[in-house]
Amino acid sequence: MLNKENLSETIGHRIMIRRKQLGYxxxxxxxKSNLSHQFFSTxxxxxxxxxAESIIKVSNALNVSTDYLLxxxxxxxxxxxxxxxxxxLNGKELHCLEEIIxxxxxxxxxx
Incomplete structure (x- = not known):
């Protein structure tokens, strides 16, 4: 089981990974989250x-579910x-993606 500190780090890591995936x-x-840069960084x-309010803001800004973040x-x-x-995607592109997946x-x- 995660303690409070580990949970905060885990959630922060998920946020960072998703942010980087989006190139932000x-x-x-x-x-985009309507939060200060300093707070977002911490x-x-x-x-x-x-x-809870900020989790929803971050979730919306990063286009990811709150379930994933939490x-x-x-x-x-x-x-x-x-x-x-x-x-x-067109049919050919979709089937190519299917193979990749x-x-x-x-x-x-x-x-």
Missing amino acids: TQEQAAE VETGKKNLR LGTTNKKDFDNISNIISE KNYIIALGYK
Whole structure:
């Protein structure tokens, strides 16, 4: 079980990873979250905790579920994000992506 300090660090790490996936700087992510850069930085390092209101702001700004930020689990929002991205692909591109995903899952050892 995670203690409060480890939980803060784990949540901060998830925020940092997602921010980097989106190509945002801390300043950009903080602005999109309507939080100060200094506060956002201390959250990413696990030195400060987020209140529920701020978790929702960060979740919306980073287009990720609160479930993922808090628990590391995914929900419908996370899958909808992927679905929205791939809905733009044509048939050939979609099937190519399908192969990439299959190979990725195999490389991870799930099959």
